[in-house]
Amino acid sequence: MTHAFADIAFTPAVKTAQQVEGSRAGYARAFEDASEGVSHREVGPDEAAFIAEQRSIVMATVSETGWPYIQHRGGPAGFLRVIDERTTGFADFRGNRQYITVGNLQSDDRVSLFLVDYPNRARLKLLGRARMIGATGTQSSRAKPSHSALASIIEASAGSKPG
Numbered sequence: 001m002t003h004a005f006a007d008i009a010f011t012p013a014v015k016t017a018q019q020v021e022g023s024r025a026g027y028a029r030a031f032e033d034a035s036e037g038v039s040h041r042e043v044g045p046d047e048a049a050f051i052a053e054q055r056s057i058v059m060a061t062v063s064e065t066g067w068p069y070i071q072h073r074g075g076p077a078g079f080l081r082v083i084d085e086r087t088t089g090f091a092d093f094r095g096n097r098q099y100i101t102v103g104n105l106q107s108d109d110r111v112s113l114f115l116v117d118y119p120n121r122a123r124l125k126l127l128g129r130a131r132m133i134g135a136t137g138t139q140s141s142r143a144k145p146s147h148s149a150l151a152s153i154i155e156a157s158a159g160s161k162p163g
Contacts, residue, residue: 004041005160006031008127042085043126047159050124051088051115052078060112061104061130071101080115088113088126089133089153105130111154128154 010018010031018024043051056074063069073080073090080090105111113126131153 003031005125005127041159043082043088043159044085047124048082050117050122051080051082053117054080054115056116058114059101060114061101062108062110063100063104064107069100069104080113083153087153087155088128092132102132105132113154123160125160126154127159130154 006027010027015024018027055077056072057080058070059073060068060070073092075090080088083089109129109131111128111130113124113128115124115126117123133153
């Protein structure tokens with residue numbers, strides 16, 4: 001089984017660039033060894049511990065024009081929660097009222113979360129599909145969310161190991 005992150009991130013153009021720059025063989029060994037049997041489609045104990053320590057994340061979405069958009073999300077350690085081995089989530093409180101992330105998720109649910117532990121020089125990347133849950137616990141499909149908090153629920157598609 002290949003590494004789920006490599007399945008998504010290592011497109012043919014990326015593999016070509018890796019080949020030209022001399023890193024292809026190393027990444028092929030690290031991420032595409034079928035004998036390893038590791039897919040990284042689930043949050044394991046190491047990832048869950050890393051996630052629980054985070055106070056800040058960067059979340060990327062894709063706009064209807066195809067452009068990426070990044071947004072900071074933060075809170076006390078543990079604000080980003082592991083719900084189960086394939087799901088993370090966090091309370092998403094109203095910020096500057098632009099609702100760019102919320103709008104982007106209504107047309108394209110793909111997200112990338114980037115978590116960094118700067119002092120320990122470690123990072124974790126999570127790729128997945130997000131949905132917004134309203135304050136009542138029901139899935140939100142409103143173009144203009146209410147003034148109460150929403151919850152962002154991310155179903156993991158792939159992740160990299162902390163490090």
